[in-house]
Amino acid sequence: MKKKVRDNIVVITLISLTLIFTLCFQAFGMKEYSRYSTDTLHYERGKVVEVSEQEIEYDEGLGIYLGKQILQVEMLEGEEKGEVIEVTNYLTNTHSVYAKINTTLIINADRPEVSDSYYTVYNYDRTLPTLSSVVIMMLAIFAIGGGKGIKAIAGLGYSMFLIIYLVLPAVFSGYSPICMSILCAALSTAVTLLLLNGQSKKTSAAILSTMAGLLCALILFMIMSSLLHINGSSASEAEGLILIQQSTGLKIKDVLFAGVLISSLGAIMDVGMSIVSSLYEVYYHNPHLTEKDLFKSGIEIGKDMIGTMTNTLILAFTGSAFVTLLVFISYQVQFNQLFNSNYLAIEIAQGICGTFGIVLTVPAASLITSIFLTRKTLKKN
Numbered sequence: 001m002k003k004k005v006r007d008n009i010v011v012i013t014l015i016s017l018t019l020i021f022t023l024c025f026q027a028f029g030m031k032e033y034s035r036y037s038t039d040t041l042h043y044e045r046g047k048v049v050e051v052s053e054q055e056i057e058y059d060e061g062l063g064i065y066l067g068k069q070i071l072q073v074e075m076l077e078g079e080e081k082g083e084v085i086e087v088t089n090y091l092t093n094t095h096s097v098y099a100k101i102n103t104t105l106i107i108n109a110d111r112p113e114v115s116d117s118y119y120t121v122y123n124y125d126r127t128l129p130t131l132s133s134v135v136i137m138m139l140a141i142f143a144i145g146g147g148k149g150i151k152a153i154a155g156l157g158y159s160m161f162l163i164i165y166l167v168l169p170a171v172f173s174g175y176s177p178i179c180m181s182i183l184c185a186a187l188s189t190a191v192t193l194l195l196l197n198g199q200s201k202k203t204s205a206a207i208l209s210t211m212a213g214l215l216c217a218l219i220l221f222m223i224m225s226s227l228l229h230i231n232g233s234s235a236s237e238a239e240g241l242i243l244i245q246q247s248t249g250l251k252i253k254d255v256l257f258a259g260v261l262i263s264s265l266g267a268i269m270d271v272g273m274s275i276v277s278s279l280y281e282v283y284y285h286n287p288h289l290t291e292k293d294l295f296k297s298g299i300e301i302g303k304d305m306i307g308t309m310t311n312t313l314i315l316a317f318t319g320s321a322f323v324t325l326l327v328f329i330s331y332q333v334q335f336n337q338l339f340n341s342n343y344l345a346i347e348i349a350q351g352i353c354g355t356f357g358i359v360l361t362v363p364a365a366s367l368i369t370s371i372f373l374t375r376k377t378l379k380k381n
Contacts, residue, residue, distance in 0.1 A: 011194050015158060018187060022166045031173040031248040044078035045125050046085075046107045048099045056091060056098070064096040071099055071121075078109060089121045097121050104128075148196055155192035162188055163262065171258060174249030178218070181258035185214050185265050193273065202280050205372045209272035209365035214261055216364070217268070217357030221260045224349045230342060232256055256346065263316075264354035267309050268361050275302055275365035283373045291374040298366025306362060310355045317351040 049072050056067030069089040075081050087107060089099055099105060104125040110118045141149040167184045171177045189210045197203045225231060232241055232252035244250045278301045279294055289297070321343075328338055338344055 010199055011191060014187065014191050014194075018158075018162065018166070022161075025166065025170065029173065030169045040110055040112045042078055042109045042111065043106050043122055044109055045076040045127075046073040046087075046105055047076060048072070048101055048103045048105065049074050049084060051099065051101060052086070062093065062096075064093075065091050065098040066093070066096065067091050069099060073105065073107060073119075075107070076104075079111070080109070085119055087119045087121060097123055151195040152192075155188075155195050158191050159184075159188040159265075167258070167262075171255065172244065172248060172250060174251065177251055177254040177258035181261040182214075182218075185261055186211060188265065189269055192269065197273075201372050202276055205365070205369045206269075206273045206276045208368050209276060209361055210265075210269045212364035212368070213268040213272060213357045213361030214265065216360040217264050217353045218257060218261060220356045221257060221349060221353040224353060225256065228345045228349060230256070230345050230349060256350070260350050260353050263350065264313065264357050267313050267354065268357050271302070271305050271309055271358050271361045272365045274305060275362060276369045279366065279369040279373065289374075291370045294370035294373060295363075295366045298369060299362060302362030302366065306359055309358050313354045313358065314351050317347055317354075321347050 051069055052072055053070040054067065056065045056069065058064075059066050068091065071087045071089055072084050073087050074084050085107075089097065091098060097105065099121070106122040106125050108120045108122040110120075112118075138153055141153055143149070145152060162184045167180045170180045186207075189207050193203050193206050193210075197206070232255035241250060241252045241255065245252050275298050279298050282297055283289055283294060324343065333341075
C-alpha cells in the first residue's frame with residue numbers, strides 16, 4: 001500500500017510540475033506568429049436542410065462527384081446559429097464534398113468588416129466519428145488491459161500533452177528542438193513506465209535503456225544528416241519554416257532531429273521494457289546466473305523483437321510516404337534523381353536511425369539490466 005502511494009506521489013509530482021511549467025511557458029515564453037490574418041475567418045458546423053439545385057456527375061475513375069450544388073444550410077454554431085444560409089458548393093477533383101439533406105458540414109464563414117459575409121463548404125464534419133473511434137479504442141484498451149489499460153491511456157495522454165502544448169510551441173518559439181525532444185522523451189518515458197510498473201529498479205532500468213536507445217538514434221541521425229547534407233531546410237515545408245524562423249528564431253537545422261526522436265520513442269520504449277521484464281523474470285527463476293549469462297539471454301530475447309519492431313518502424317515510414325512515391329512513379333523519376341532527392345534522403349535517414357535505435361536498445365537494456373540484477377539484491381516487483 002505504501003509503495004502504491006509513493007508511486008502515485010512521484011507520478012503526480014511529475015505531471016503537476018509539467019503542467020505548471022507548460023502554463024508558465026504558454027503565458028510568458030511563447031512567441032506568436034501567423035503567416036496569414038485569420039481574424040475574419042470562422043470554421044463552423046452547419047446541417048444541410050435542402051439541396052436547392054445541383055449539376056453533378058459521378059466520375060467512375062476517381063470515384064467522386066464533380067459539379068456544383070446550391071445548399072440551404074442551417075448553422076449550428078457561430079453568429080448565425082439557427083439561421084438558414086445559402087452556400088454554393090463546388091465539387092472538383094481535389095475538393096469533392098458531396099452533400100445530401102441532413103449532412104453535417106464545416107462551413108468556412110468569412111466575415112470581413114467592409115463587405116458582406118461569404119460562405120463556402122470547407123469539409124465534412126468529422127468530429128463525431130473521430131471522437132467515437134477514440135472512445136471505442138479506449139474502451140477496447142480498458143476491456144483487454146484492465147487497470148494497466150487505463151494507465152496506458154493516461155501515459156499516452158500525457159505524451160500528447162507534452163508534444164502539443166510544450167514541445168511544439170517551444171520549438172516554434174526558437175528553443176532547441178534537440179533539447180526539447182530529449183526532455184519530452186525523458187518525461188514521457190518516465191511517466192509512462194512509472195504508471196505501468198511503479199517505482200522500482202526494473203522501471204529505472206527500462207527508463208535508462210529507452211534513453212540509451214534514443215540517444216543512439218539521435219547520434220546516428222546527426223552523423224547521417226551531415227553525410228547526406230540534410231536538415232530542416234531540406235524538408236518539403238522549408239519555405240514555411242524559413243518564414244517562421246525570420247519571426248520567431250526557429251532553429252530549422254535541428255527540426256528533423258525532434259521528429260526522429262518522437263517517432264522512434266514508442267518502439268524503443270517497447271523493446272527496452274520487454275527486454276528488462278524478460279530478464280527480471282529469468283533471473284527470478286534462476287538467481288545464480290552471472291552478469292554475462294544475463295547479457296547473453298537479453299541478446300537472444302532481443303533477436304526476435306528486432307525483426308518485428310524494425311519492420312514496424314520502416315513500414316510506418318514507408319506507409320506515410322506511399323502517396324508521394326506513387327507521384328514519383330508517375331513522373332518517371334530516374335534512379336539518381338529519386339535516390340538523391342531531399343525527400344527520400346530524409347525518409348531513409350529517419351527510418352534507418354529509428355531502426356538503429358531499436359537494435360542498440362537490445363544490448364543497452366541487456367547490459368543495464370544484468371548490472372542491476374547481479375550487483376544488487378533482487379526484489380521482485
